[in-house]
Amino acid sequence: xxxxxxxxxxxxxxxxxxxxxxxxxxxxxxxxxxxxxxxxxxxxxxxxxxxxxxxxxxxxxxxxxxxxxxxxxxxxxxxxxxxxxxxxxxxxxxxxxxxxxxxxxxxxxxxxxxxxxxxxxxxxxxxxxxxxxxxxxxxxxxxxxxxxxxxxxxxxxxxxxxxxxxxxxxxxxxxxxxxxxxxxxxxxxxxxxxxxxxxxxxxxxxxxxxxxxxxxxxxxxxxxxxxxxxxxxxxxxxxxxxxxxxxxxxxxxxxxxxxxxxxxxxxxxxxxxxxxxxxxxxxxxxxxxxxxxxxxxxxxxxxxxxxxxxxxxxxxxxxxxxxxxxxxxxxxxxxxxxxxxxxxxxxxxxxxxxxxxxxxxxxxxxxxxxxxxxxxxxxxxxxxxxxxxxxxxxxxxxxxxxxxxxxxxxxxxxxxxxxxxxxxxxxxxxxxxxxxxxxxxx
Amino acid sequence: xxxxxxxxxxxxxxxxxxxxxxxxxxxxxxxxxxxxxxxxxxxxxxxxxxxxxxxxxxxxxxxxxxxxxxxxxxxxxxxxxxxxxxxxxxxxxxxxxxxxxxxxxxxxxxxxxxxxxxxxxxxxxxxxxxxxxxxxxxxxxxxxxxxxxxxxxxxxxxxxxxxxxxxxxxxxxxxxxxxxxxxxxxxxxxxxxxxxxxxxxxxxxxxxxxxxxxxxxxxxxxxxxxxxxxxxxxxxxxxxxxxxxxxxxxxxxxxxxxxxxxxxxxxxxxxxxxxxxxxxxxxxxxxxxxxxxxxxxxxxxxxxxxxxxxxxxxxxxxxxxxxxxxxxxxxxxxxxxxxxxxxxxxxxxxxxxxxxxxxxxxxxxxxxxxxxxxxxxxxxxxxxxxxxxxxxxxxxxxxxxxxxxxxxxxxxxxxxxxxxxxxxxxxxxxxxxxxxxxxxxx
Numbered sequence: 114x115x116x117x118x119x120x121x122x123x124x125x126x127x128x129x130x131x132x133x134x135x136x137x138x139x140x141x142x143x144x145x146x147x148x149x150x151x152x153x154x155x156x157x158x159x160x161x162x163x164x165x166x167x168x169x170x171x172x173x174x175x176x177x178x179x180x181x182x183x184x185x186x187x188x189x190x191x192x193x194x195x196x197x198x199x200x201x202x203x204x205x206x207x208x209x210x211x212x213x214x215x216x217x218x219x220x221x222x223x224x225x226x227x228x229x230x231x232x233x234x235x236x237x238x239x240x241x242x243x244x245x246x247x248x249x250x251x252x253x254x255x256x257x258x259x260x261x262x263x264x265x266x267x268x269x270x271x272x273x274x275x276x277x278x279x280x281x282x283x284x285x286x287x288x289x290x291x292x293x294x295x296x297x298x299x300x301x302x303x304x305x306x307x308x309x310x311x312x313x314x315x316x317x318x319x320x321x322x323x324x325x326x327x328x329x330x331x332x333x334x335x336x337x338x339x340x341x342x343x344x345x346x347x348x349x350x351x352x353x354x355x356x357x358x359x360x361x362x363x364x365x366x367x368x369x370x371x372x373x374x375x376x377x378x379x380x381x382x383x384x385x386x387x388x389x390x391x392x393x394x395x396x397x398x399x400x401x402x403x404x405x406x407x408x409x410x411x412x413x414x415x416x417x418x419x420x421x422x423x424x425x426x427x428x429x430x431x432x433x434x435x436x437x438x439x440x441x442x443x444x445x446x447x448x449x450x451x452x453x454x455x456x457x458x459x460x461x462x463x464x465x466x467x468x469x470x471x472x473x474x475x476x477x478x479x480x481x482x483x484x485x486x487x488x489x490x491x492x493x494x495x496x497x498x499x500x501x502x503x504x505x506x507x508x509x510x511x512x513x514x515x516x517x518x519x520x521x522x523x524x525x526x527x528x529x530x531x532x533x534x535x536x537x538x539x540x541x542x543x544x545x546x547x548x549x550x551x552x553x554x555x
Numbered sequence: 556x557x558x559x560x561x562x563x564x565x566x567x568x569x570x571x572x573x574x575x576x577x578x579x580x581x582x583x584x585x586x587x588x589x590x591x592x593x594x595x596x597x598x599x600x601x602x603x604x605x606x607x608x609x610x611x612x613x614x615x616x617x618x619x620x621x622x623x624x625x626x627x628x629x630x631x632x633x634x635x636x637x638x639x640x641x642x643x644x645x646x647x648x649x650x651x652x653x654x655x656x657x658x659x660x661x662x663x664x665x666x667x668x669x670x671x672x673x674x675x676x677x678x679x680x681x682x683x684x685x686x687x688x689x690x691x692x693x694x695x696x697x698x699x700x701x702x703x704x705x706x707x708x709x710x711x712x713x714x715x716x717x718x719x720x721x722x723x724x725x726x727x728x729x730x731x732x733x734x735x736x737x738x739x740x741x742x743x744x745x746x747x748x749x750x751x752x753x754x755x756x757x758x759x760x761x762x763x764x765x766x767x768x769x770x771x772x773x774x775x776x777x778x779x780x781x782x783x784x785x786x787x788x789x790x791x792x793x794x795x796x797x798x799x800x801x802x803x804x805x806x807x808x809x810x811x812x813x814x815x816x817x818x819x820x821x822x823x824x825x826x827x828x829x830x831x832x833x834x835x836x837x838x839x840x841x842x843x844x845x846x847x848x849x850x851x852x853x854x855x856x857x858x859x860x861x862x863x864x865x866x867x868x869x870x871x872x873x874x875x876x877x878x879x880x881x882x883x884x885x886x887x888x889x890x891x892x893x894x895x896x897x898x899x900x901x902x903x904x905x906x907x908x909x910x911x912x913x914x915x916x917x918x919x920x921x922x923x924x925x926x927x928x929x930x931x932x933x934x935x936x937x938x939x940x941x942x943x944x945x946x947x948x949x950x951x952x953x954x955x956x957x958x959x960x961x962x963x964x965x966x967x968x969x970x971x972x973x974x975x976x977x978x979x980x981x982x983x984x985x986x987x988x989x990x991x992x993x994x995x996x997x
Contacts, residue, residue: 146859150715156780156902157712252710258860260702260710268694268702270599271880273592338598400866417588417877418700421867424842425860435859438713452894460598 128161129445132196132221134168134189134212135203136180139226139253142434143200145179147441154438158445166192194219198444200437201225210234217241217249222444222454224437226253232327232343235334239457248447248454250440255328256281256409258432259425260439265335266455269415274336276414277375278553281328283407283427284312284319285351285371289392290405292359293368299354311407321350322390325373333375333388336413338461341375341388347468349391361548365476365506365519367394368402372553376472377463382526385464387471391551394476399554412554469528474503476521477534478547483516487542491520494540498533500525515544521552570603571887574638574663576610576631576654577645578622581668581695584876585642587621589883596880600887608634636661640886642879643667652676659683659691664886664896666879668695674769674785677776681899690889690896692882697770698723698851700874701867702881707777708897711857716778718856719817720995723770725849725869726754726761727793727813731834732847734801735810741796753849763792764832767815775817775830778855780903783817783830789910791833803990807918807948807961809836810844814995818914819905824968827906829913833993836918841996854996911970916945918963919976920989925958929984933962936982940975942967957986963994 131147133140147154147162155161167180168189176182186192189212193199199216201223203209209230214237216223223242225231231238231254242249252262256279265274280286284306291302303320306312318324326346333341351371362369369392376387395402400422404410409427414420426432447453481487488505495502501523508517522530537543573589575582589596589604597603609622610631618624628634631654635641641658643665645651651672656679658665665684667673673680673696684691694704698721707716722728726748733744745762748754760766768788775783793813804811811834818829837844842864846852851869856862868874889895923929930947937944943965950959964972979985 142859146713153715153903154713157900258857258863260706260863263705263710264702267885268705268878268881270884271588271596271882272877273595415700415877417584417873417880419868419871419874421700421702421865423863423865425863429861431859432861435714435857436710438859439710440713442712443709446897447894450895452889453892455888458599461595 125155125159125161127159127449128163129197129448130165130195131162131198131200131441132166132168132192133164134192134199134201136167136169136176136185137202138430139433139437140167140202141177141180142430143202143437145177146434146438148179154442158442159449160445162198162441162445165196168192190215193221196221197448198441199223200441201227202437204229206230206233213238214241217245217247220245220247222248222448224250224440224444226251226433226437228254228324228327228331232330235331236340236457243456246453248444250444250454252440253433253436255331256411257425257427257429258435259409259411259423259427260436261332261411261423262335264413264421264423265332269336269413269418272415272417274413274415275377277332277336277411278401279328279332279373279409279411280370280401280404281373281409281411281427282319282325282371283409284316285325286404286408287311287406288320289351289354289369289371292354292356293363296356298356299352320352322348322371325371325390329373329375329388329390332373333386334459336375337377337386337463338458339386339463340459341386341465345388345465347389351392354392358550361478362394365394366397367552368397369393370395370401374553378466378470378472383466383470385466385470387466387468389468389471393473393551393553395554401554469526469531471527472524473527473530474522474524474552475530475534476519476550476552477537479518479520479537480515480544480547481518482542482544483514484542488518490540490542491518491537494536495522495533497536498529500529500533517547567597567601567603569601569891570605571639571890572607572637573604573640573642573883574608574610574634575606576634576641576643578609578611578618578627579644580872581875581879582609582644583619583622584872585644585879587619588876588880590621596884600884601891602887604640604883604887607638610634632657635663638663639890640883641665642883643669644879646671648672648675655680656683659687659689662687662689664690664890666692666882666886668693668875668879670696670766670769670773674772677773678782678899685898688895690886692886692896694882695875695878697773698853699867699869699871700877701851701853701865701869702878703774703853703865704777706855706863706865707774711778711855711860714857714859716855716857717819719774719778719853720843721770721774721815721851721853722812722843722846723815723851723853723869724761724767724813725851726758727767728846728850729753729848730762731793731796731811731813734796734798735805738798740798741794762794764790764813767813767832771815771817771830771832774815775828776901778817779819779828779905780900781828781905782901783828783907787830787907789831793834796834800992803920804836807836808839809994810839811835812837812843816995820908820912820914825908825912827908827912829908829910831910831913835915835993835995837996843996911968911973913969914966915969915972916964916966916994917972917976918961918992918994919979921960921962921979922957922986922989923960924984924986925956926984930960932982932984933960933979936978937964937975939978940971942971942975959989
């Protein structure tokens with residue numbers, strides 16, 4: 114049994130060395146807080162945490178005064194291999210991956226916020242930590258300050274998660290908000306976001322859904338005890354959302370949100386997990402509809418717990434640093450008191466389902482013949498595919514011989530929903546299928 | 556270093572014995588889930604969890620078929636002292652306290668949801684766990700399925716919490732909702748809640764705020780690394796809330812909620828923590844205003860993380876069982892892989908502030924002379940106490956020589972707010988102080 118050193122010992126004699134890889138927005142806040150609140154960190158972890166090196170690419174770049182100049186080095190390998198705790202905040206795949214593997218090999222515990230790396234190489238990093246007998250933590254990789262990784266990995270350890278629905282990318286959420294509140298086009302809203310520094314010059318990772326997809330892969334891996342990589346996620350970004358789409362969503366009492374969705378199916382037709390990122394209509398009274406700007410929120414549904422929601426700042430230096438530092442305290446406490454971070458849990462090995470097996474709802478706008486029997490025929494097309502209809506709304510009269518009808522279905526598999534839409538395109542009562550959108554959140 | 560046994564090993568050879576004290580609503584669900592999902596629990600914790608005994612008071616009482624009759628016993632001490640893991644779900648102070656202490660003495664890890672016991676005897680139980688070198692977990696004690704204990708104890712370990720604001724009692728939240736939506740009196744709403752089983756025959760613990768106060772004490776202890784007991788919490792329940800209060804709140808664009816508040820002051824006038832439970836006006840657009848019925852929500856504000864909100868089911872058999880079982884997995888994993896639950900963290904030893912040092916906002920309704928200069932005089936009374944005014948609203952004209960005015964202040968210490976109200980009562984321009992209410996949430 115581990116010796117019981119009370120964590121309330123105020124002046125620990127032990128100290129642990131800390132190396133920081135990267136001194137950008139988050140790194141600077143991590144360094145500032147570790148320094149300013151050193152006594153708190155010592156009391157909480159049981160050891161004084163001493164930063165011994167901060168690896169940066171450009172030694173001469175201007176820095177926040179919170180970053181001690183004498184600790185800066187461009188020898189990242191030395192920082193990665195010379196410390197008890199290594200905090201990786203470089204981002205991207207390389208050299209982050211190589212440095213983290215070197216850190217584990219040197220016996221370090223590693224804390225990172227690198228979602229792309231975990232989504233691509235998570236199992237390798239977990240294995241390296243297990244071999245080293247040290248900790249691998251990455252709370253900051255998903256939704257900034259919100260403890261989503263912990264919630265899924267530990268709070269839900271006694272439950273069966275069925276569904277996770279999240280707004281996990283602040284940039285796209287900001288852009289969609291701007292389009293909604295100001296009637297901007299996607300390009301206009303993107304330009305505004307770039308001017309304000311909310312979107313990068315190359316916005317691809319955000320607006321094409323790749324950042325959210327990496328987070329979705331991490332979420333699904335944890336929620337379902339199954340390895341899910343970036344390639345397992347079907348992804349659609351927000352570039353094609355038009356001002357018209359936004360207006361129509363509002364007319365339907367909805368908001369368009371870019372969602373990361375991890376879903377478990379265990380029914381007569383399919384067994385496995387569906388993981389996807391796409392824009393969807395969310396009813397205005399759903400808790401996710403009121404998540405605005407750079408805030409993130411994650412809704413977790415589990416068999417026993419029911420619905421839980423976690424809400425907070427999804428990015429930014431200080432909030433992300435808060436997540437990094439909770440991991441630092443946990444990893445440090447393990448080195449002092451014994452114990453380890455949870456290892457990879459992938460025992461369930463659920464199959465990854467293709468996008469056609471995803472369960473969603475469709476909102477379909479049709480132009481139909483304004484003739485008796487037309488609506489019944491349309492309803493029959495859905496029924497033939499086992500899709501039941503939740504609501505039918507006839508829009509303002511278009512004139513002539515046709516009417517515009519908006520149909521929202523109940524949840525069904527994309528396979529059946531798409532078959533119904535295909536059949537509608539061929540149906541003699543349907544003049545045109547105007548739009549098809551997914552609806553999420555009930 | 557702890558040997559690294561991957562938690563993904565599917566068929567662990569090791570097993571751990573589990574004793575359950577109490578087979579009520581929560582206990583029944585815990586037993587059902589542990590049995591039905593035995594393979595999942597084995598894969599996640601690294602050991603098969605075998606229930607060896609279930610202690611109940613009345614062996615002959617009717618039971619859910621999920622509870623195996625052959626495991627029932629009325630020898631609670633034997634169950635407490637004969638297992639690796641002991642789950643205490645009896646509630647109340649005794650015999651729960653004696654049984655938990657006996658369990659620790661026998662080397663067990665203990666999981667409980669007993670908020671009253673922790674608020675009264677937390678330090679003693681933590682000390683017993685430390686002496687035994689085992690775990691003490693109590694996620695289920697606060698807000699059911701919502702991982703508030705973890706969030707404060709571990710996710711915020713790298714941050715400084717400044718404020719926690721929570722709706723943590725579903726019964727009172729349901730009663731206030733009924734009063735709001737149906738215009739019922741407190742007594743009518745309480746009777747409805749009792750009929751539906753949402754309130755007990757003796758509703759004291761809920762409606763007088765004692766249940767929420769125990770949770771507030773636990774929240775404050777964790778948030779501020781300081782021992783806070785039940786006696787340190789100033790408590791006011793909802794018995795005195797009238798249908799008029801509810802109507803006036805709505806007229807002010809607010810909802811009345813029973814809040815558990817834990818606040819840290821560190822300013823020129825005071826240093827310490829203020830912990831209290833009382834009804835307060837919450838602006839309708841504040842996230843806590845939309846928490847209805849038996850749902851709970853906890854808002855945490857921290858220096859680096861900013862504002863986080865956690866939302867979910869605060870009570871009920873299955874949600875509470877989910878919280879208990881996450882603790883069971885953690886405690887079991889520690890027995891298999893080494894490591895320990897966080898020990899009591901009370902190193903900060905912040906002073907407990909009296910209710911007069913709490914920072915809040917007041918909404919004051921006054922009947923003032925409808926004469927030039929009256930409003931200026933009233934504003935001057937607040938100013939003399941260093942209280943600034945956020946808004947002034949003149950209500951529908953009462954007639955005669957007086958007008959009704961509603962004033963909402965900015966945040967200030969109760970000490971100054973009360974002094975201002977006292978001065979108003981004596982002011983010649985004020986015919987009457989109609990009502991004074993606290994406003995929380997910005």
